Amino acid sequence: MAQTTTLSMEGRREIDAAHCWEFQSVAYTSTSSEVISGNQSARTAPINANFHSIKSPWIINPNGAIQFKHRLSGKEQAAKIKLYVIVYDYTNNQYDTNYSYSSYTAANATQIVTGSFNIKRVGIYKIIFSFTGIPSSTRGILDEISLPGAYYSNPSNACLPQNLSTDTDGDGIMDKHDEYPNDPALAFNNYLNGHNYTTLMFEDLWPGKGDYDFNDLVLDYQVNCLSNAKGQITRAEISIVLRAIGASYKNGFAFQLDKIEPSKVLSVTGQKLSTGLFQLDGNGTESGQTFAVIPVFDDALKTIGFSGAGTGVNIERNGSSIAYDTSTIVVEFSLNNTGITLNDFTLASFNPFIVINQKRGRELHKLNYAPTNLMNQSLFGSEYDNSNISTGTYYKSKNNLPWVIETFSSSPYMLEKKDITSGYSKLIDWVLSSGGSYSDWYINSGASYRNSSALY
Amino acid sequence: MKPLFHFIILLCLVACIACQPEPPSAPTGTTQRPTSFDNISASNTFDWSTSREVILHFSGFNANFVDQKTVLILSDPNQNTLYKGAHPSGEEINLHIQVPTSLEFINMEYGITKRKLSIGDGTIVSSLLPSLPIVP
Numbered sequence: 001m002a003q004t005t006t007l008s009m010e011g012r013r014e015i016d017a018a019h020c021w022e023f024q025s026v027a028y029t030s031t032s033s034e035v036i037s038g039n040q041s042a043r044t045a046p047i048n049a050n051f052h053s054i055k056s057p058w059i060i061n062p063n064g065a066i067q068f069k070h071r072l073s074g075k076e077q078a079a080k081i082k083l084y085v086i087v088y089d090y091t092n093n094q095y096d097t098n099y100s101y102s103s104y105t106a107a108n109a110t111q112i113v114t115g116s117f118n119i120k121r122v123g124i125y126k127i128i129f130s131f132t133g134i135p136s137s138t139r140g141i142l143d144e145i146s147l148p149g150a151y152y153s154n155p156s157n158a159c160l161p162q163n164l165s166t167d168t169d170g171d172g173i174m175d176k177h178d179e180y181p182n183d184p185a186l187a188f189n190n191y192l193n194g195h196n197y198t199t200l201m202f203e204d205l206w207p208g209k210g211d212y213d214f215n216d217l218v219l220d221y222q223v224n225c226l227s228n229a230k231g232q233i234t235r236a237e238i239s240i241v242l243r244a245i246g247a248s249y250k251n252g253f254a255f256q257l258d259k260i261e262p263s264k265v266l267s268v269t270g271q272k273l274s275t276g277l278f279q280l281d282g283n284g285t286e287s288g289q290t291f292a293v294i295p296v297f298d299d300a301l302k303t304i305g306f307s308g309a310g311t312g313v314n315i316e317r318n319g320s321s322i323a324y325d326t327s328t329i330v331v332e333f334s335l336n337n338t339g340i341t342l343n344d345f346t347l348a349s350f351n352p353f354i355v356i357n358q359k360r361g362r363e364l365h366k367l368n369y370a371p372t373n374l375m376n377q378s379l380f381g382s383e384y385d386n387s388n389i390s391t392g393t394y395y396k397s398k399n400n401l402p403w404v405i406e407t408f409s410s411s412p413y414m415l416e417k418k419d420i421t422s423g424y425s426k427l428i429d430w431v432l433s434s435g436g437s438y439s440d441w442y443i444n445s446g447a448s449y450r451n452s453s454a455l456y
Numbered sequence: 457m458k459p460l461f462h463f464i465i466l467l468c469l470v471a472c473i474a475c476q477p478e479p480p481s482a483p484t485g486t487t488q489r490p491t492s493f494d495n496i497s498a499s500n501t502f503d504w505s506t507s508r509e510v511i512l513h514f515s516g517f518n519a520n521f522v523d524q525k526t527v528l529i530l531s532d533p534n535q536n537t538l539y540k541g542a543h544p545s546g547e548e549i550n551l552h553i554q555v556p557t558s559l560e561f562i563n564m565e566y567g568i569t570k571r572k573l574s575i576g577d578g579t580i581v582s583s584l585l586p587s588l589p590i591v592p
Contacts (some may be wrong), residue, residue, distance in 0.1 A: 014585040026592035060559040155567045177527040194536040212493035347554035400498035408506040408556040419492045433503040439558040
């Protein structure tokens, strides 16, 4: 039995559009005096000289009858209205008007007429039904469209013909969308920061009061979660650029994946560890943790390659200057059970922190981000810290100030001993408005926002 | 008489000056703008985040003959991809993504469906179906 492609018009027009039927000045009507069959028919806007048309999806090798039913809604200007049935040849980009059809008379305008044409072609075609005429209140009505030939559009590929949808690795994702077209285990990159780098700026005297230049450790990071066709994250690539160290402390850096258990991690590569600060399990995650903690480096000064005197790197215009260090951490995940999805691994659940001066229990996280199992919780509430574990309030001062500032895009940081508000003029306004104003305080490089003389 | 006259004039001048309304002064109790980070007193509910989580819910539709997954792409106005994943059209899709707090719109693409979505309060409810123009 020959394959056919049909449009019944018994559902939502949007669903038919999603299946690659196109509607130009045509909607569905359920007005009983207009409906040709069933509960709905296609109905044009009042006809004028423009085309009011339905275009079929691509069909292949049509061989048989193009069938449809049609009528007009009234008699006004009926003799001037025509219904064209046009065959469009995809391969040769040609409209075949040999099948042009049908004029009306006032006498037969509202009668239901069955149209039928035989067609025999090899190739990819689209059939267009189009009413046109001179302006009037009369509308064209169509129903029960049946086309010979198999459906050949690909809704997943902008409704183009299916032969344009190459899937080299056979994972179900067309090469056009597959960022790893030759690897069935991978399909997509998902940059959680939207292709940007995010900047983290730390004050490492926590829980003591800092000097608020927020340059004791400055780094950028970018998180790319690589997922397969099923939406499972098979690998995460975290790029960390160590930019500046405005401290003499030997600080380590790590991140916790707040929703992911260590057992879901198969392996970690790219870590720069030498001091013994972090004790690792065989898969590269830190031992003794409920959620996966992945150490990146354990001594920032060693990582950036600074061994000289002084207290900082890349924080003064005439001070020590060293090229940024980039670490690329690759985390492979297990696909057991349902694996990990992008709802498990979000940027909100990416919890970066430093370990201050080789004291493992002295972690510093972003405001209100929970510490890991190895945190010395007696530090909370000491000195200037006003954390409240019972309410999930962490790393906040009595004035509700943080010890870590994060900007969602890579941003300049402060020169040594320069208060951050002297470099970012609108930071105070942003805070005083509780984020309601000047949310671009770190993005806008205009003179009213940024004082370059205070920034590295 | 002349000294008395001068005294009366002086008294009137004093009275006039005394009755002038006082120039406006700074209201008492207002907070001065902080001059350094240390002087800032932030709201207890302010989270200092330059990004926020957006929750997206897309309702699917019954695709009666198309079983191939279609790629859903979310991007920012600069065409930076925020999410990419393959989903069948009949699937309800629930996603959480992180965007800058300054971002107001997200673009979505799913097959022929293309839509500009307002982030609003951080929850977006939409459909995988295309939007079609209203026909008069």
